[in-house]
Ligand code: MTE
């Protein structure tokens with residue numbers, strides 16, 4: 365190892381530009397990252413940390429928290445910070461928090477204003493869910509209440525943006541303007557539900573801790589998206605796939621203008637019934653910036669993480685996207701694996717999602733009137749319940765089973781399906797039921813009742829009963845029966 369060089373905090377603060385060189389600290393380490401600035405996937409934003417500790421930035425941009433990133437950083441190490449007692453500038457510069465907070469705020473200063481009704485899980489970057497009762501108020505979620513999941517600041521993208529296309533046989537990338545796309549291709553409306561891989565993570569976390577944002581049940585929403593078919597655009601811009609690539613070509617990558625990226629299997633992208641769009645309208649209005657405006661890749665039936673917002677480049681490739689979010693995130697692991705034991709390279713990227721359902725009304729702990737009669741007119745007490753159900757891959761919902769006794773007896777819910785073609789049921793199903801409540805669960809006219817729901821999709825896949833059986837340390841694909849405990853009053 366190199367003989368350690370020591371730097372005062374004052375010295376580190378002087379290195380804040382490419383001309384003066386760019387230094388950052390992490391823990392006690394001092395790093396000269398000047399050469400890295402141009403290849404930083406997040407671009408020049410990295411300069412905001414220049415002269416400071418990158419820890420608070422990495423706390424926000426959790427994409428950095430991996431062994432690989434740490435290893436990469438180590439390559440730029442030039443020495444250590446002086447121990448604080450030996451550093452005359454320690455006290456003078458100790459209070460960095462304010463400068464760092466301001467730097468972070470600057471990163472997000474152009475983020476759009478959001479509807480205060482959204483339930484914020486993190487402010488910077490913005491992660492906010494649709495309030496539970498709003499999930500089933502309207503079949504199509506209004507734009508202002510559609511959940512928001514951003515990994516980075518919202519980029520500023522011009523309406524005249526060009527999208528770059530690349531394929532291994534193309535001598536050069538080809539740029540096509542959004543205006544040309546809109547002009548040249550038929551516009552399609554596709555109603556699609558988007559669900560985050562981490563929807564309902566908090567329930568899993570409450571059973572046993574997992575890593576990730578604590579979403580309840582609102583990291584899912586439904587909208588009508590207008591766009592042009594990606595398949596047609598690829599065929600025109602990239603031409604027919606040469607014979608020697610037919611078998612090799614497996615993936616289509618989407619690059620987001622702010623640094624995010626993901627890919628989907630090419631079979632989905634080129635499926636004429638797959639309805640993958642380059643979309644620019646949401647519920648009849650211009651695509652809002654939070655949802656990818658002016659232009660987004662829309663991948664119906666797949667985990668929302670693949671519907672890349674602010675799409676600036678589309679690449680046909682043999683391998684999956686190299687993006688962190690394709691390779692090192694959004695994968696499922698076995699129930700007994702710890703974070704350290706979870707090997708991302710051995711696990712499959714989430715694409716289509718499993719069958720899901722949730723109770724949106726009533727909410728946990730709510731006091732409910734159980735005096736209504738069950739719809740099937742048996743002489744029982746009942747409670748009015750509402751919810752959503754959805755499955756990936758265009759699979760529709762054939763049935764939602766609801767129980768008022770914790771899962772011993774069940775009734776069929778009344779469904780409101782999207783009315784889409786079989787195999788292209790991209791949108792959710794809403795359901796309601798008057799669920800019978802056993803008298804004996806209401807001791808002396810009052811008591812707690814557990815309402816449970818589970819859905820069955822058109823492949824007759826059914827939600828698993830127990831959270832333990834689907835537990836995974838990243839808290840993704842949470843699909844166990846949804847249980848809501850309420851207080852019933854006669
Ligand atoms: N695309 C870009 N460019 N940046 C992002 O952070 N987040 C992904 C996906 N596409 C993301 C993105 C994830 S994880 C989800 S769940 C959805 O966008 C959220 O879409 P929404 O914010 O429109 O609800």
Ligand code: MO
Nearest residue numbers: 513560561669
């Ligand atoms: Mo997500």
